[in-house]
Amino acid sequence: MARYSILRRTIATPLILSALLLAFALIAWFVGSRPFNQTVIDIFLQVVFVVGLYTFIGNSGVISFGHIAFACLGGYVAAWTTIKPMMKGTAMPGLPDWLMQMEIPFWAAALAGGTFAAFWALVFGAVLMRLSGIAASIATFAMLAMVNAIYSNWSSVTAATSSVVGIPIVRSIWPYMIAAILAVFVAWAFSISRHGLALRAARDEPTAAAASGINIPRVRLIAFVISGAIMGAGGALYAHSIGLVTPDTFYLGLTFTTLSMLVVGGMGSLSGAVLGVLILSSLIQVLRWLEAGVQVGASTFALPGGVQEIALGVVMILILMFRPSGIMGNSELTGLRARTEKPVEPGTD
Amino acid sequence: MNDLRADKVSVAFAGLKALSGVNLTVSPGQIVGLIGPNGAGKTTLVNVLTGFQTATEGAVLLDGQPLSGLKPHEVRRRGIARTFQGGRLFRDLPVIDNLEVTGVGLGQSRAAAIAEAEVMLDWVGIAPLAGRIAGALPYTDERRVAIGRALMGRPKFLLLDEPAAGMSAQEAAELSALIRRIAGEMGCGVLLIEHNVGLVLGLCDHIVVLDSGAVIEAGPPDVIRASEKVRHAYMGSAADTDLPVLEVEA
Numbered sequence A: 001m002a003r004y005s006i007l008r009r010t011i012a013t014p015l016i017l018s019a020l021l022l023a024f025a026l027i028a029w030f031v032g033s034r035p036f037n038q039t040v041i042d043i044f045l046q047v048v049f050v051v052g053l054y055t056f057i058g059n060s061g062v063i064s065f066g067h068i069a070f071a072c073l074g075g076y077v078a079a080w081t082t083i084k085p086m087m088k089g090t091a092m093p094g095l096p097d098w099l100m101q102m103e104i105p106f107w108a109a110a111l112a113g114g115t116f117a118a119f120w121a122l123v124f125g126a127v128l129m130r131l132s133g134i135a136a137s138i139a140t141f142a143m144l145a146m147v148n149a150i151y152s153n154w155s156s157v158t159a160a161t162s163s164v165v166g167i168p169i170v171r172s173i174w175p176y177m178i179a180a181i182l183a184v185f186v187a188w189a190f191s192i193s194r195h196g197l198a199l200r201a202a203r204d205e206p207t208a209a210a211a212s213g214i215n216i217p218r219v220r221l222i223a224f225v226i227s228g229a230i231m232g233a234g235g236a237l238y239a240h241s242i243g244l245v246t247p248d249t250f251y252l253g254l255t256f257t258t259l260s261m262l263v264v265g266g267m268g269s270l271s272g273a274v275l276g277v278l279i280l281s282s283l284i285q286v287l288r289w290l291e292a293g294v295q296v297g298a299s300t301f302a303l304p305g306g307v308q309e310i311a312l313g314v315v316m317i318l319i320l321m322f323r324p325s326g327i328m329g330n331s332e333l334t335g336l337r338a339r340t341e342k343p344v345e346p347g348t349d
Numbered sequence B: 001m002n003d004l005r006a007d008k009v010s011v012a013f014a015g016l017k018a019l020s021g022v023n024l025t026v027s028p029g030q031i032v033g034l035i036g037p038n039g040a041g042k043t044t045l046v047n048v049l050t051g052f053q054t055a056t057e058g059a060v061l062l063d064g065q066p067l068s069g070l071k072p073h074e075v076r077r078r079g080i081a082r083t084f085q086g087g088r089l090f091r092d093l094p095v096i097d098n099l100e101v102t103g104v105g106l107g108q109s110r111a112a113a114i115a116e117a118e119v120m121l122d123w124v125g126i127a128p129l130a131g132r133i134a135g136a137l138p139y140t141d142e143r144r145v146a147i148g149r150a151l152m153g154r155p156k157f158l159l160l161d162e163p164a165a166g167m168s169a170q171e172a173a174e175l176s177a178l179i180r181r182i183a184g185e186m187g188c189g190v191l192l193i194e195h196n197v198g199l200v201l202g203l204c205d206h207i208v209v210l211d212s213g214a215v216i217e218a219g220p221p222d223v224i225r226a227s228e229k230v231r232h233a234y235m236g237s238a239a240d241t242d243l244p245v246l247e248v249e250a
Helices: A006-010 A012-031 A034-060 A068-082 A085-091 A106-128 A133-153 A174-192 A194-204 A206-211 A216-242 A252-265 A270-292 A307-322 B042-049 B072-077 B095-105 B110-124 B139-151 B169-186 B197-203 B221-226 B228-235
Strands: A294-296 A299-301 B004-013 B016-026 B031-035 B057-062 B080-082 B157-161 B189-193 B206-211 B214-219
Touching: A006 A174, A006 B110, A012 A034, A012 A174, A012 A270, A034 A068, A034 A174, A034 A194, A034 A216, A034 A252, A034 A270, A068 A106, A068 A133, A068 A216, A068 A252, A106 A133, A106 A174, A106 A216, A174 A194, A174 A216, A174 A270, A194 A206, A194 A216, A194 B095, A194 B110, A206 A216, A206 B072, A252 A270, A252 A307, A270 A294, A270 A307, B004 B042, B016 B031, B016 B042, B016 B057, B016 B189, B016 B214, B031 B042, B031 B169, B031 B197, B042 B080, B042 B157, B042 B189, B072 B080, B072 B095, B080 B139, B095 B110, B095 B139, B110 B139, B139 B157, B139 B169, B169 B189, B169 B197, B189 B197, B197 B221, B206 B221, B206 B228, B214 B221, B214 B228
Parallel strands: B031 B189, B031 B206, B080 B157, B157 B189
Antiparallel strands: A294 A299, B004 B016, B004 B057, B206 B214
């Protein structure tokens, strides 16, 4: 038995992050306000997306601009499998009969969305993962544009750019919290797996990694598929949180927001991914509140529309200038203080 | 038959020949030296032997089977390991993880890779470094970690690219002893590329001398020592920086 116990050394991180997410859920539960409830649901969904991004970007070092495409795939799976058949017949008459008649629970749709997205991640990734650096990043962006173009034009199956409505709305915060916690644990499990270690080695020294026997495109592909599955499940739940989907729901806006959160939190850290969401979501909420207008004495103070996006951009630029590795850098939350990769001497565990 | 062999290997970059019909054989347990002035093509040959560079002509054979077309990770999985001039450690990872990466690269579980890494750290004599972050190590320790990493999975052949660069005479002597153990105890064939000609002459059973991409001499240390062609290749170098600068007790 190896003296190093990887699981024991690292389990604190997902547990702490889960406790943090549970705390948010409990606050929303105690407050009992519907808008606040929706805000916390949004935060949980962003956690799913950003943790999905982290699983690939954080471990591989390849910046992906295309992962929201997998959320789009998952979102439409939710529409195809949960809307009442009569409504589907009107909005999406080209669906095959078996899909037209399908009506499954939201959690099953999330699983189906994750599986569907994972399949397409495998197909796209088999080609894209052979690329490196900026070429790989641009190719992922091309993938996003392709998926968006297909879903915006295949009117008989996706209703093109029209909103697909009638997706059963799930208002309880608990399924979203469970999804966020599951995403955290999946990302953690991957990062401590042998494929996770191999991928991080390939990220830091690809030449030496290849000379160590690592098949770099293959380990990248594994991460791409797992992260695609997380994004797909998140996309399905996103559809259930608002009750509708359009191709543009899952396009540049969400790509920018989720990447900003990952950059701010720290691309090389699971804790950073979650903290990035919590910090930027809080900022976004405050700005939304200010955009809606605040009563100050006899007058109302309101920020102009679009300030949220500008503020996100400014925060991201400032982080890139002054702390390029993000708030957490490569460290993880492990209790009293953040932990950089494995400081423990062997034999002390 | 159980050899690593370069058979008339040539490499050309945009018409410029980096290697011309190079023959070289390493047998299990043998230490072969590869020396030559800067730009002789030594690292290019190592790159060809390990799948990082494709030969324009000729072939690389392992146990008589051609390795042509294999990617570097596939060559490694067939038992040919290498180190790099600059160390190329995974600098953000602890030393033990640097070794573990090779274990998982060769298909082991993490637990099995860690177990072997601990044994290998002891064997190489760097067990106290296990928990240190690789990027913070002194230069000479980096070299030893790189050798430990390459030895994971007990390769059939180990190609060491300038492992003694920057080492003192004492450190080079320790390295020399380690290389002997690798060949003797593991039965691993070693190809040693090294500018420290003193170390190579004291350590190797057979030495191949490259100059301008071609083999100009090959044989046991005594033949190399006495060779006019070798002397000319080194003395002819503009700054003579490749002359044996460090003698190591054999």
